[in-house]
Each structure stands twice: as C-alpha cells, then as structure tokens.
Amino acid sequence: MEVYLDNASTTNVSKEVFEEMLPYFRENFGNPSSLHGLGIKNRKIVNKSRIKIAELLNCKKTEIHFTSCGTESINWALKGLAFKNKTKYEIITTNIEHHATSETCNFLETLGFTVNYLRVNKEGYINLDELRDMINNNTLVVSIIMANNEIGTIQNIKEISKICDEARTYLHVDAVQAICHTEINLETLNVDLLSLSGHKFHGPKGIGLLYIKEGTHIGNLIHGGQQELKRRAGTENVPYIVGLTKALEIGISNLDIYTNRLNEYSKLFLDRLDKEEIKYILNGPVVGEDRLPGNLNLSFKNIDGLTLTYLLDKRGIFVSTGSACDSESIEPSHVIQAIEVPIDFINATVRFSIGNETTLEELDYALDNLVDILKNEM
C-alpha cells in the first residue's frame, strides 16, 4: 500500500479538475489574444474564470491576476511594491516565512531595503504589540504567511490588517497554504495583496494568482505583452487557469466538509500515538480552527527524523521532514528553530499532512507502521 501524507508539499489534480482542463489542451487551444473564433472563445473562458474567482473570494474581477505559481505571486507583490514606491524603505515580515518571501526580502535588502523580522512564540504566532512597535512611517509593506506550511499556525490576519491600515502600510498575505483550509473573504479580510498557488488545493502545478486590491501602487514584474490587464505579460495558460478555478470552486464550496474531516483524522492520529504511549511534541497550535487542517508537525524524542522518514518511505508512507524545500538539509528548519523545539526533540521533526483524498484505511496503515517503526526500529 502507498499512503501519501505530504499534501502540504503538493496535492494531486482532482478528477473533476482534470476533466474540466482536458478540452483546453487539444480542441480549445486558442491564444486568448488572437482575434479569431478559437482565440475569442478562450478569452471568454479566462474572463469567466476571473469572474468566478472574484465571486469565490469576494473581490472585483479586475483585482485577480493569474501568475505561474505562488512564488511568482509573492515576488511580484514584494518587488512590485518596492520598485514602484520610492519613498519607503522598510519591510516587515516574520521569521517563519516560506523561502519565496524570505529570499525575496533578502534580495530586496541587497537593493538597500531594510527588512525587520517579527519573532514568533512557541505556537508560531507573531506578537501584535511587536508589530505595532515595529511599524513606522517608513514601512512600505508587511508580509505575513497566513497559514504556516510547516507547523500549520494560522495568524490573525484581521487584527494584523487593522494595524497596517492605521499605519497606512501595505499588507501582503501569503495564503498559499490557507486557501481552501480556512475562510478567505477578501472584503472582510481587508488585505492589499494576497498570493495563492493552484497545486496546494488539487489544482495543477505551475499556476498561481495574485490579488491586488484596487488602488494599490504596484509595478509589474514580468514585462512584455498586454495580458492580465496589462500587468503580467505572457500568453495565458488557459487549461491551468480553468483547472485552478475549478479546484478553488470545489475547495471553497466544500470547505466545512473537508476541514471537519481533516481535523477529525488529525485527532484520531494523535489519539493513537497517545494510546501507544509514544513520546512526541505537536509543533504549532492544538488541532482546531487556529491550525491548518490535516497538518501534524510532530517531534519525537531522541531519534533522527531523516531516518524515520526513510523507514516510512520504505513502507510506502510519504511524509516530509520540516518543509519540503528543506528535505535535503539535515539542519532543523528555520521554522522549527524559531519556535524553539526542545533540544532532545529537535532532530526528529516530521510533517504528516493528511489530505482531502486520504482514507481511514490509509491512515490506519500509516499509523500501524509508524508505531511499529518507533517501537521496534529506532
């Protein structure tokens, strides 16, 4: 049996999404910029997708921009603001961001920007008072990861947004993990920029989007043709736009069903470990509405996480050590270091991320094997 418990790294394209995309590879392959029938048909499809997404996220269709991935969206948000606004030179972010944000910030530092990092507590939350103290007239943008990809912490974006509003500072939110796992209503969330990526919610890889609130003073990142409301050049990836839209529609309309089930499965997972008297720490908040559903980042006592991952892999169970991007590294990830996991647990951190398609049978198989490995092979 193979059990995929690495859904925070990526998800498969759901059957419904795949079927919706298929006609756009061969029959409806026109370039949306072409003036003939095949092109116009696809221009209408791209427009329809934008309208549907705006409806799902509660924003204007002109605020939705398709990109190639979450990383591009984040790069565009931060560099686009930095290149356009010449009077403010400070960026505030957290020390638990995805590399898409932290490396973009590192790059902007080489251009003369100052980046200030908010620390997080043991559960991964920023301190709102620290943000209030840090923010000032020179702060161009605050960039916050809404749901952390490693430890699942969901930040209080509404409160963060109030602070940014009062300080007249832009707020960019990396919602790549949060979308379809927690409600995102752009009207009430009140952010200026928000990044998403299709492959985290059963859409295809290689498609993302950037929400840009009307009135945001932002430059372009990719120059060329007139696509995406003249803001992001490059021929539109119609099949992937269709796929992302369908995946978002399914994910958002079934949000409660999926999140309840994922939380139930997470509790079941932890109950079994407790019953077996396995010593572990759950990194991040308790399972519930403040934690990414299905995310279980666990540190086990005095064992090696890479070996555990390898032994699970040999039995067909696919998990991740820390974050997927760090899986080559033997250092505890920056997130695990930031939340100060105790020293005798820090080297054995494994992320199990249960997905919408995970079955109870698969979960049982994974748990039986995990318990067996921990008791008999480590």
Ligand SMILES: Cc1ncc(COP(=O)(O)O)c(C=O)c1O
């Ligand atoms: C929180 C977060 N932000 C950004 C990204 C980057 O998204 P993409 O893989 O689409 O570039 C990821 C992907 O792992 C992520 O988890």
